[in-house]
Amino acid sequence: MLLLSIDWIFIIEKVALILVIILASFGIAAYATWGERKVAAIMQDRIGPARAGIFGLLQPLADGGKLFFKEEIVPDRSTKTLFILGPALFMITALMTSAVIPWGPDFTISTDSGIRTVSLQVADINIGILYIFGVVSLGIYGVMLGGWSSNNKFSLLSAIRAASQSISYELAMGLSLIAVLMLTGSLSLRDIVSQQHGFWQDGYFSWNFFKQPVAFLVFLVCTFAELNRAPFDMPECESELNMGYHQEYSSMKLGLYLFAEYINMFISSAVLSTVFFGGYNFPWMDQVASAVPSGLFSLICVSVLMIKVIGFILFFMFIRWTLPRFRYDQLLNLGWKGLIPLALLNLVITGGVILFFFNK
Numbered sequence: 001m002l003l004l005s006i007d008w009i010f011i012i013e014k015v016a017l018i019l020v021i022i023l024a025s026f027g028i029a030a031y032a033t034w035g036e037r038k039v040a041a042i043m044q045d046r047i048g049p050a051r052a053g054i055f056g057l058l059q060p061l062a063d064g065g066k067l068f069f070k071e072e073i074v075p076d077r078s079t080k081t082l083f084i085l086g087p088a089l090f091m092i093t094a095l096m097t098s099a100v101i102p103w104g105p106d107f108t109i110s111t112d113s114g115i116r117t118v119s120l121q122v123a124d125i126n127i128g129i130l131y132i133f134g135v136v137s138l139g140i141y142g143v144m145l146g147g148w149s150s151n152n153k154f155s156l157l158s159a160i161r162a163a164s165q166s167i168s169y170e171l172a173m174g175l176s177l178i179a180v181l182m183l184t185g186s187l188s189l190r191d192i193v194s195q196q197h198g199f200w201q202d203g204y205f206s207w208n209f210f211k212q213p214v215a216f217l218v219f220l221v222c223t224f225a226e227l228n229r230a231p232f233d234m235p236e237c238e239s240e241l242n243m244g245y246h247q248e249y250s251s252m253k254l255g256l257y258l259f260a261e262y263i264n265m266f267i268s269s270a271v272l273s274t275v276f277f278g279g280y281n282f283p284w285m286d287q288v289a290s291a292v293p294s295g296l297f298s299l300i301c302v303s304v305l306m307i308k309v310i311g312f313i314l315f316f317m318f319i320r321w322t323l324p325r326f327r328y329d330q331l332l333n334l335g336w337k338g339l340i341p342l343a344l345l346n347l348v349i350t351g352g353v354i355l356f357f358f359n360k
Contacts, residue, residue, distance in 0.1 A: 090142030168335035173222035175343035269312035
């Protein structure tokens, strides 16, 4: 009977954590749209959203309400089942990637049965990085289904562009990550974060950014391509393909596509922070941990990770409104002739360094 109650407590903890992550993802994605407009306005010497609430903070609610109440149109010549499935699949895969990210350290609580440890990670699987790559790869099917099922030539061309771009840059992204995995020796994101404890270890910076700057650069560029954001927004190139793969969508089906892109940006920022910038680790965290309760320390660590994530989100927005998009042949050349050879060279150098300096 006690075992049964513990199992239910575990299930309740995980369900509550999943709900918090989903709500946080929706909230951050909603206000990322507001932030994007404000960043663009500042860079273009404009005001940006200012009428919907103080500083335009109610603008995301207005946008969401507009999409909810718009007329929903399904083209007669579309493949209706796949037309509906496309945006749903894109949103589901965007949310699924958050399951293996450690949002903070474990903390303890007192219960009737004793001290209980609560984890701020939905699933600590030993192949967390592979899980993220697998789910992200499935996301392109949502784009392909939307473009193909619309029975619109511009949507189809856009979906094909998105698929070829994804294939080109996932290779370089995977190769860049192998160099990091060679140093950490684990595919678990929890282990990767633990090995970046604090900020300084054994006379050197502990974050992987300082150990693998080339891998970080390649991974970052590939992340832009995976997110379909400028200067890699070929699938949504309005001047060539109208609106892109979601041209025939309206109402909340269009909203799911647009919203999932911002959730992907949030999760990608969390992955970048986790793999290369220590996740929830920060300088002098051991001193803080010894001075505050366990729950408060976990909250501080979650806040540190969120600060890093918001920093990356603002960086993505800054790049979008700074750099023009690539021509399509330039985009593919960068992936195949630039990033993949650079990632392979970094892989060879990393292997040589490990062989000659760490295996003596």
